[in-house]
Amino acid sequence: MQRTKIKDLLTGAEAGNQVLLKGWVRTKRGNKFVNFIAVNDGSTIHNLQVVAEADKFSEETLKDVTTGAAVVVTGELVASQGKGQAFEIQAANIEVVGKADPETYPLQKKAHSLEYLREIAHLRFRTNTFGAVFRVRNTLAFAVHKFFNERGFVYMHTPIITASDAEGAGETFQVTNFDLDNMPRTEDGKINFAEDFFGKATNLTVSGQLEGELAAMAFSDIYTFGPTFRAENSNTARHLAEFWMIEPEMAFHDLKMNADLAEAFIKYIIRYALENNRDDIEFLGQRLVEEDKAKPQNERQEMTLIEKLELVVNNDFERVTYTEAIEILLNSSHYKKKKFQYDVSWGIDLQSEHERYLVEKHFKKPVIVTDYPKDIKAFYMRLNDDGKTVAAMDILAPGIGEIVGGSQREERLDLLVERMKAVGIHEEDLWWYLDTRRFGGCPHAGFGLGFERMVQFVTGMGNIRDVIPFPRTPKNAEF
Amino acid sequence: MQRTKIKDLLTGAEAGNQVLLKGWVRTKRGNKFVNFIAVNDGSTIHNLQVVAEADKFSEETLKDVTTGAAVVVTGELVASQGKGQAFEIQAANIEVVGKADPETYPLQKKAHSLEYLREIAHLRFRTNTFGAVFRVRNTLAFAVHKFFNERGFVYMHTPIITASDAEGAGETFQVTNFDLDNMPRTEDGKINFAEDFFGKATNLTVSGQLEGELAAMAFSDIYTFGPTFRAENSNTARHLAEFWMIEPEMAFHDLKMNADLAEAFIKYIIRYALENNRDDIEFLGQRLVEEDKAKPQNERQEMTLIEKLELVVNNDFERVTYTEAIEILLNSSHYKKKKFQYDVSWGIDLQSEHERYLVEKHFKKPVIVTDYPKDIKAFYMRLNDDGKTVAAMDILAPGIGEIVGGSQREERLDLLVERMKAVGIHEEDLWWYLDTRRFGGCPHAGFGLGFERMVQFVTGMGNIRDVIPFPRTPKNAEF
Numbered sequence: 024m025q026r027t028k029i030k031d032l033l034t035g036a037e038a039g040n041q042v043l044l045k046g047w048v049r050t051k052r053g054n055k056f057v058n059f060i061a062v063n064d065g066s067t068i069h070n071l072q073v074v075a076e077a078d079k080f081s082e083e084t085l086k087d088v089t090t091g092a093a094v095v096v097t098g099e100l101v102a103s104q105g106k107g108q109a110f111e112i113q114a115a116n117i118e119v120v121g122k123a124d125p126e127t128y129p130l131q132k133k134a135h136s137l138e139y140l141r142e143i144a145h146l147r148f149r150t151n152t153f154g155a156v157f158r159v160r161n162t163l164a165f166a167v168h169k170f171f172n173e174r175g176f177v178y179m180h181t182p183i184i185t186a187s188d189a190e191g192a193g194e195t196f197q198v199t200n201f202d203l204d205n206m207p208r209t210e211d212g213k214i215n216f217a218e219d220f221f222g223k224a225t226n227l228t229v230s231g232q233l234e235g236e237l238a239a240m241a242f243s244d245i246y247t248f249g250p251t252f253r254a255e256n257s258n259t260a261r262h263l264a265e266f267w268m269i270e271p272e273m274a275f276h277d278l279k280m281n282a283d284l285a286e287a288f289i290k291y292i293i294r295y296a297l298e299n300n301r302d303d304i305e306f307l308g309q310r311l312v313e314e315d316k317a318k319p320q321n322e323r324q325e326m327t328l329i330e331k332l333e334l335v336v337n338n339d340f341e342r343v344t345y346t347e348a349i350e351i352l353l354n355s356s357h358y359k360k361k362k363f364q365y366d367v368s369w370g371i372d373l374q375s376e377h378e379r380y381l382v383e384k385h386f387k388k389p390v391i392v393t394d395y396p397k398d399i400k401a402f403y404m405r406l407n408d409d410g411k412t413v414a415a416m417d418i419l420a421p422g423i424g425e426i427v428g429g430s431q432r433e434e435r436l437d438l439l440v441e442r443m444k445a446v447g448i449h450e451e452d453l454w455w456y457l458d459t460r461r462f463g464g465c466p467h468a469g470f471g472l473g474f475e476r477m478v479q480f481v482t483g484m485g486n487i488r489d490v491i492p493f494p495r496t497p498k499n500a501e502f
Numbered sequence: 503m504q505r506t507k508i509k510d511l512l513t514g515a516e517a518g519n520q521v522l523l524k525g526w527v528r529t530k531r532g533n534k535f536v537n538f539i540a541v542n543d544g545s546t547i548h549n550l551q552v553v554a555e556a557d558k559f560s561e562e563t564l565k566d567v568t569t570g571a572a573v574v575v576t577g578e579l580v581a582s583q584g585k586g587q588a589f590e591i592q593a594a595n596i597e598v599v600g601k602a603d604p605e606t607y608p609l610q611k612k613a614h615s616l617e618y619l620r621e622i623a624h625l626r627f628r629t630n631t632f633g634a635v636f637r638v639r640n641t642l643a644f645a646v647h648k649f650f651n652e653r654g655f656v657y658m659h660t661p662i663i664t665a666s667d668a669e670g671a672g673e674t675f676q677v678t679n680f681d682l683d684n685m686p687r688t689e690d691g692k693i694n695f696a697e698d699f700f701g702k703a704t705n706l707t708v709s710g711q712l713e714g715e716l717a718a719m720a721f722s723d724i725y726t727f728g729p730t731f732r733a734e735n736s737n738t739a740r741h742l743a744e745f746w747m748i749e750p751e752m753a754f755h756d757l758k759m760n761a762d763l764a765e766a767f768i769k770y771i772i773r774y775a776l777e778n779n780r781d782d783i784e785f786l787g788q789r790l791v792e793e794d795k796a797k798p799q800n801e802r803q804e805m806t807l808i809e810k811l812e813l814v815v816n817n818d819f820e821r822v823t824y825t826e827a828i829e830i831l832l833n834s835s836h837y838k839k840k841k842f843q844y845d846v847s848w849g850i851d852l853q854s855e856h857e858r859y860l861v862e863k864h865f866k867k868p869v870i871v872t873d874y875p876k877d878i879k880a881f882y883m884r885l886n887d888d889g890k891t892v893a894a895m896d897i898l899a900p901g902i903g904e905i906v907g908g909s910q911r912e913e914r915l916d917l918l919v920e921r922m923k924a925v926g927i928h929e930e931d932l933w934w935y936l937d938t939r940r941f942g943g944c945p946h947a948g949f950g951l952g953f954e955r956m957v958q959f960v961t962g963m964g965n966i967r968d969v970i971p972f973p974r975t976p977k978n979a980e981f
Contacts, residue, residue: 026754028654028722045754047720047942065721066654093719093944095754121913121943128941145713145934146941148720157721161656168647175507175545177640182972183662183729184675184706184744186979196663196677196699198706200733203693206682214682220675220733220743222977227663227677234624234972234981240572241526241627242544242636243507249729250662254679254699264699265663275505275524275574434600455624455981462607462625463526464600465572493661493713498701500665502713502934 024097030066032110036100044071044096044112047149050132051088060088062096068155068302072103072111084117090132091123137489144493145502152310155303156490159296160478166295167248167269170288176271177242180249181231186223187452194254195226227252232270232469233456236432239272239467240459246271258497260486263475265495272469278414278431281468282391285418285427286340294336296481304329304481311483328483331421340389345412348392351385352377372399375424382419390419402442404430416470423480429470436460503576509545511589515579523550523575523591526628529611530567539567541575547634547781551582551590563596569611570602616968623972624981631789634782635969638775639957645774646727646748649767655723655750660710662729665702666931673733674705706731711749711948712935715911718751718946719938725750737976739965742954744974751948757893757910760947761870764897764906765819773815775960783807783960790962807962810900819868824891827871830864831856851878854903861898869898881921883909902959908949915939
């Protein structure tokens with residue numbers, strides 16, 4: 024007999040079928056006549072109940088059927104008496120293929136804190152919460168590829184190890200093959216990177232954008248989806264040292280087309296998750312409702328998770344320039360009552376509290392802010408005709424803040440070189456990047472989306488460490 | 503007017519339509535009355551011919567229409583007089599948005615060597631060959647996700663930075679945030695990794711398998727698709743320091759199910775490429791035919807690229823045990839005539855020449871070799887009942903050699919620990935891996951496929967550096 028997964032049993036199977044179930048025991052309850060065993064196989068948030076009549080099975084077998092044990096069950100699928108489930112299995116045979124000693128198994132029936140589960144990240148996939156989170160993550164990742172594939176984008180694997188710090192975006196991790204205790208030195212005593220594996224100092228990439236631009240100048244539309252790294256010593260619920268980014272880059276696109284694509288993209292992948300993982304998202308939404316019960320009324324969520332996601336999917340994003348956003352903030356009663364911690368004036372980098380005000384209080388939906396002052400943005404962003412702003416865009420989402428950052432790129436060689444000089448980037452380090460402006464360059468644009476931020480948004484998880492399988496953070500690279 | 507890509511123009515458009523074309527000039531030829539400009543936009547191997555009557559355009563505009571220039575063209579799509587093309591554009595307007603000075607543009611009309619193009623990897627996407635290669639790579643990557651998605655596998659992003667050398671598979675790259683010129687030391691003079699970013703020595707992953715196994719013990723079926731690294735100083739056409747791997751892992755699978763899945767997977771993604779990128783593959787096949795013309799008759803390919811791929815897709819893979827394979831080699835006239843460089847006996851690691859003999863001479867199709875001697879395989883492979891072989895499998899493909907390596911995993915805690923001891927891996931370093939055997943373990947299996955090897959196989963490219971956008975190899979991390 025072929026194994027059927029629970030997801031398929033619950034949607035496609037018929038009562039009366041003989042089935043083969045394989046999975047892990049979540050709970051066992053019952054009395055001396057009958058045992059009810061909830062089994063999960065990871066294919067869905069739902070367990071399948073196995074009904075085991077005590078007189079059909081040895082005491083020894085049933086003793087080993089404990090939370091966490093791996094079991095193989097055959098039996099008849101029957102309509103369930105219990106509520107909340109259409110089917111259950113009347114067990115004919117139960118084999119425990121992997122025991123889980125109740126004395127030592129770290130995941131018992133009771134609810135565990137997210138902090139505790141982070142310590143046992145190798146087992147947390149077996150909980151309802153993390154099962155749901157990583158199924159949603161999987162669905163979102165597939166939707167990313169599907170979206171770009173349908174639009175003729177070419178997926179590019181840009182390099183992870185690189186000799187250039189693409190954006191000067193922050194501290195990078197060094198990559199070396201040296202014996203650290205015995206590094207070769209040049210005559211004047213400096214570390215001789217010419218003798219390192221790559222013949223020069225290398226680090227982990229902070230972004231695939233610059234390489235992505237090279238490919239866009241041949242394929243028109245490309246995207247990356249790969250790991251990126253920041254050696255920032257930020258021990259917060261929002262930062263990871265290793266995270267996944269999606270970076271599309273489009274030739275012949277201006278800022279408006281860039282914003283249109285980003286909005287369509289975000290809506291597409293959220294809609295895809297709502298359609299394919301509604302059960303998981305409902306479960307995660309219920310989790311938030313439970314969490315809220317411990318909070319004072321005025322701190323509770325105004326919308327359920329599903330409502331929040333549907334709001335995003337069904338409404339146009341608001342679009343304002345940075346200059347308009349500053350005006351809105353300056354005119355707000357919030358500002359006048361001095362409720363912002365950081366001051367507001369044209370030229371500042373918007374703080375989290377400012378972004379949240381715009382999104383959550385003023386517009387009450389996602390906002391695309393464009394045309395930032397050039398001095399607070401990266402060197403490759405296209406200078407606007409006003410000479411003081413660049414064609415940048417950030418997309419701000421409720422509860423998350425910045426979820427997308429992008430821009431039209433500076434395609435004019437002279438202006439780009441000037442900007443590089445101003446920020447201290449050497450032309451010779453980026454000769455290949457400049458070549459795309461020398462030869463067949465064109466107006467182009469792109470953006471980056473931090474994948475974990477998006478998974479947080481869709482799952483409602485408050486800590487970014489809970490949406491990546493094995494988080495890398497300061498002093499932590501376990502598993 | 504909306505831009506239409508050439509791929510869509512060639513399949514979906516109708517003569518008489520006004521169209522907007524954006525792309526890069528490949529060639530320009532003509533006379534004083536009319537210019538024929540071949541434009542490519544990366545969406546397909548095919549160019550679209552733009553017909554520009556000399557009297558409609560200024561000399562200055564036409565002068566800038568040179569190989570490599572970015573152009574925006576509007577005009578009427580008309581049935582083409584030329585052969586090999588259904589349509590061409592009768593240009594009404596041509597704008598050169600990015601020039602490419604013919605004196606300095608490194609990619610001229612003439613054919614360039616692959617070696618030369620590797621030096622200008624930032625521009626090689628603009629050639630027919632690399633356009634085709636990276637479109638095929640994109641299609642294969644999408645097919646990977648599609649295959650596993652259809653089967654309910656969960657895509658896992660396993661960590662890139664890790665403190666464990668999963669398989670002892672080879673030299674790893676170190677990752678550090680230290681100031682290399684001033685590393686903190688412990689009292690006894692050793693480097694104090696407790697003060698490094700992660701609080702311990704870390705390196706780049708060589709495989710996501712061990713972490714993948716953890717997730718399979720919750721989701722049943724998972725796969726990884728991410729970058730992996732080897733700091734091997736191998737300057738060959740087969741090795742990269744950074745490459746992408748696909749590693750599925752399935753709970754409740756034995757070796758036979760593992761081999762079945764791997765075979766179905768390989769056929770699926772190749773078939774998908776044949777269906778979606780036939781033009782590109784035909785072009786690449788023609789490239790090989792041209793290449794062969796410079797070779798003596800007996801060194802030429804027996805089959806075209808398409809024929810080779812269809813052979814793989816349409817035939818069952820051969821399955822033999824390692825022991826049977828050794829017998830075949832020992833009984834071969836090749837062996838008896840002492841044509842193998844390396845000797846053959848039970849216990850040896852099969853050399854490339856042995857694998858090629860089995861695949862290309864003996865079976866003439868892909869071969870799955872199973873049940874290797876335990877001493878030449880990794881510690882986590884399941885010991886067979888004979889006590890001397892393990893439930894391993896390698897899939898060997900014509901012209902490439904090993905394309906998949908996999909095994910059923912040792913799920914029995916005592917045997918696994920014994921094996922780890924034998925090869926010198928400390929239990930405490932892999933406590934989390936052993937936990938999956940302590941708690942709800944089950945028979946499970948998985949395999950790894952080197953993505954670049956697969957891209958080589960489907961594109962026929964001989965050097966692995968030509969199938970990844972920006973190859974990382976000894977002394978080379980350019981771009």
